[in-house]
Amino acid sequence: MAAVADFLEGDVRAATSGQVNFHARVAANALRMVERELLSSGDAEVRTALADLGFADEAALAAAIRAGELDGRDEEVMACLRALVRHRLAVAHPGYDSE
Incomplete structure (x- = not known):
């Protein structure tokens, strides 16, 4: 490539x-x-973050958020979302988090 x-x-x-x-x-x-x-080695971080909330993938997490199943777990959800965003930025725009 x-x-x-x-x-x-x-x-x-x-x-x-x-x-x-x-x-x-x-x-x-x-x-x-x-x-x-x-x-990328960030896949492990993403899988761990999702698993910590009890989800196998982002689609299941998104469905649970929409359904209100994670209401009251804001800190945990935000930690997971941060891991997902860090991974995406590392792929799409390397170095962004250090700017």
Whole structure:
């Protein structure tokens, strides 16, 4: 993935302009995000945060929040949501939490 992203970002963008150049940039960024997701060690933190609340995945957590099943557990829910957001930011925008 890194090689394809580098090719798109370097060779393709250098040889194109306009919409094709923009799409090459978007594709390279998407590939880098997928690569970071695959290499991420944050999945364990997310799974643990969800499991601490008794959920297997984000969909179940979201359904429970909508249904009011976690009312009164604000601190626990916020801790879990922070872990989920940290993981997503680490993939989509590395270094964001240190800015």
